[in-house]
Structure formats: C-alpha cells, structure tokens
Amino acid sequence: MVFLYFFMSILIWVTLSGLNSGIFFINLWQLSDLLMVSDYYSYSFSCLLFVVSSCVLTWSYYYMENESSYRRFLSLVCLFIFSMMTLIFIPSMLFTIIGWDGLGVTSFLLVIYYSNRKSLSSGMLTGLTNRIGDVLFLLAIPFLVFGNSNLWVSIFILTLCLTKSAQYPFSSWLPAAMAAPTPVSALVHSSTLVTAGLYLLVRYNFCMNNLLLMLGTLTMMMAGICACAESDLKKIVALSTLSQLGVMAIALGVQSKMLCFFHLLSHALFKALLFMCVGVLIHSVFGSQEMRCYNHSKSNLWASSLIIVASTALCGFPFFSGFYSKDSIVEYFFMGFPHMFYLLFLSGIGLTTVYSVKLIFAALGSNKLSENPTLMTSVLRWFVKFPLIIMGVISVSGGYMMSSKLICGCVNVIMIDYMQPLVFILAGLMMGAEMSKYHHPNMSNSMLFLTPHFQLSSSILEKSESHQKLVDAGFLEWGGPKGFSFKAGGMDQLWVLATPLLFSPIMVMIFLKF
Secondary structure (H helix, E strand, O other): OHHHHHHHHHHHHHHHHHOOOEEEEEEOOOOOEEEEEEOHHHHHHHHHHHHHHHHHHHHHHHHOOOOOOHHHHHHHHHHHHHHHHHHHHOOOHHHHHHHHHHHHHHHHHHHOOOOOHHHHHHHHHHHHHHHHHHHHHHHHHHHHHOOOOHHHHHHHHHHHHHHHOOOOOOOOHHHHHHHOOHHHHHHHOOOOHHHHHHHHHHHOOOOOHHHHHHHHHHHHHHHHHHHHOOOEHHHHHHHHHHHHHHHHHHHHHOOOHHHHHHHHHHHHHHHHHHHHHHHHHHHHOOOOOEHHHOOOOOOOHHHHHHHHHHHHHHOOOOOOHHHHHHHHHHHHHHHOOOHHHHHHHHHHHHHHHHHHHHHHHHHHOOOOOOOOOOOOOOOOOHHHHHHHHHHHHHHHHHHHHHHHHHOOOOOOOOHHHHHHHHHHHHHHHHHHHHHOOOOOHHHHHOOOOOOOOOOHHHHHHHHOHHHHHHHHHHHHHHHOHHHHHHHHHHHHHHHHHHHHHHHHHHHHHHHHHO
C-alpha cells in the first residue's frame, strides 16, 4: 500500500504537464454517472497527499511496531485517505458529504485509538465540533436545491468549513486531537482533515473576504500566543498548524485563493516532516512529550537536524518552502487592505518565529536541571531515515518548484518592502527566548478560555450541579418513577385500611342469603 501511494504520486505528477482541465463522467454499471473534476487543484493536492501518506505510513512501522492492533490502525488510516480523495475529486454533493463524514468518523476513531480517559475526552470534543459542520452541511442541501437564498448557503458553507479547519471560535478541538498517535497527527495536520475546509472554500470561490481576514488574523494571533507559552512538544506543533491555517484564511481574505492553495501545499510538506521528527524524539524517551526533558541532540542527530530544517521553513526563512507563500501573501497586503490586519499579520509572523526558535532550542539545547530519562539506544533503520530524507529535501526545494506554477504575476513594491518579512523574523529571534517566560497559565492552556484546562466532562458536570438539584433531585424525584413508587407504597397502606369497608357489604349480602 505504501509503495502504491508513492508510485501513484509519481504518475500524477508526470501527467500534470499535459493536464486538460475539465469535468468528466464515469458510468457506474448503468446505475448513475459519477461526476469527477480534473484540474490543477485536484491533481496537485492528490499528488501531495500520496507523497505525504506514503512517507508517514513507512515511518509508522517504526513508531507503532509494538502495537497489538496495528492492522486496525492501518485500516483506519487508509479509510481516512480514501475519504479525503473522495472530497478532492468528486464535486457531487452526495459524495462530498460521504467524504466529509468519512473524515469526521475516522478522525474520531483515530483520536480514541488508545482508549484512555484523555483520548476519550479529546475524541468527544473533536466529534462534537465536527458534528456541527455535518449538521450545517445537511442544512445547506435544501437551500441549494429548493431555495433562492444564497446568503444562507454561504453562511452554512463558511461555518462548516471553519469547524473542519479549526478557525476561531472552533479552534479548541485541534490541540485536543493530539491524543491520537503521532502518525495520525502528521496526516491530520498536513494534508487531510484540517485542510479539507479551506480546500472547499478554495473550490467554491468563497467571497466573504473581510470576515475571513478577521477570523484568520484572530486564529493566527491566538495560536501564536498559546504556542509561545506551551511546553508540550506535540501541542506546540499543533498550535503552529493552527497558526498556519489562519495564514491560509488570511490569503483567502486578501482575495487570492491561489496563494491560499500554495501555502496549503507548502505547509503540508514541512509540517509532516516536523511531526515525524518530533515522533522520533518522543519515541526515544518512552513517550514523554515534555520539551524540557530533552537533553540528547547527539543521540538523535537525524531528528534534531531535520527539526531545524522544518522549523526554519515554518518561520518563513528565505529560501525555504514557507518563504515563497508567506512572502507573496505579505505583498498582497500592499493592494489596499486594512492596515490594522496588516500589522496583526506581521506580528503573527513574528510569533511564528518565536515558537519555531523554541522548537530549535528543544532540538539542540540542553536543560541540565531537568531529570533526563533513560534513552532508547536503538539505531534508526532505513524505513525511518528514507521518509525523513525525502520530506527534508522536499521541504527545502518544494516551495521553489511550486512557485513557478502557482504564482502568476507580482505586485509592484519597492525594495525595502521585501525586507519586512526578514525584519520580523529577526525580531522574533530576539523575542523567542524572553516571551515564553511570561504567560497566563489558564489563558494559554485553555486556548484563550475556549476550552477548560482539565477534562471537558468534569467541567460540564460542575456547571450542571444546579440543574441536577432542581430537576433530577427535584421535580423528577417526586413526579418521576421514584416518586410514583413512593406514592404507590402509600396507596398500598391505604388499600389495606380500605379493604374491610369495600368488601363488608358483599359479606353481609352473602350472609343474609344463606
């Protein structure tokens, strides 16, 4: 299956040179015609999906080699990829819902894979948030078929895409989904689940630009602030994904769906690499995700080196993959968009550099005061090094290779404007060591108070205490089954007392007859 994905990606990439865009039909045994879309968006996204999936599945043999239910994991991951391919290629509303629900159900099953309390609570939060989008998908269908209100259809589609892509205020489920295995996180955060909503917005040519610009800026700033105050290694990478999803929404807000799609592709490359390298570090310390305990850059030279490559591409350093898309989005802000959002976006770029440098410090730095756990002394085998090398090479050169195809034209700006992204990157380098020391613990751990710090179920139970006293222990206590049985017990005693009065006339009549 892994080699099949890899060869399919090569075949798709070869056919891109002679691509004829359009829509074609496939006859399904004379039952119906299957409508499929053939354009640059679908082919390039599917090629990226196959490359990332093949590398992640090859690497998962190392990470989950001791799992007893590894076949169940592979089956769920393949179903996950198939659902995403259905969403990419088939524009029919029926098959779009199948792919959309397939992503939601399989992501829920993968989040609760370990079946512990944390995974089940995270799965509940992920499932409930994604169910909002599924319900809105069903509500949009009658408006599309029978209604004439394009406004309500736009609102429904925007909201369901925001829930799947974790935009504000639906951002809380994305860090919670870190309870899933790390290979699942590498797929979810790179090229499958979180990109599905933005891909639909690109496909549908969505036009609520100011709203997307505002929500994307809020998401980027919130995720950047929380990532700077976080010490969980996987959660930092998850919050970095949330920040880059905000960048993609900003690209749609500045009326450039091609730049949004370009950043979606380039982000998927180095984010999958980042998750795989973080997984190697976590696996080497027996599952610990606390970044302050990592003190072994020499023992994991491959992972530490490639974390630097992926983090450098993440912060948009010239001339890595993330630079070409972010620099183009910054240039588009010179076309007269609100100045406040421009300043917030550049501040978000600085915050991106902050947590990127934090990841580099975690890979290279050492904390002598921390308790250093015993390391696994296993040597990385070829099926671990091979996907890491492939993703590392693509993370460096992929942005340049795609820029010639996806960036058409340029904005006329002066030379000093090209230095602004680099200036904010250097400013982030200076702020990185200091900003993580000052944070509000409750605010950073709860995603700006979107979710509680502890388990979701415990918070719900605490808030439902008054309801329990009023309803469960109040009205239902007396009017429900327990109250009825109590009253029935009193009726039994009354029945014993009333029995002589009821049957005495009958006994008298029988006595007089005889």
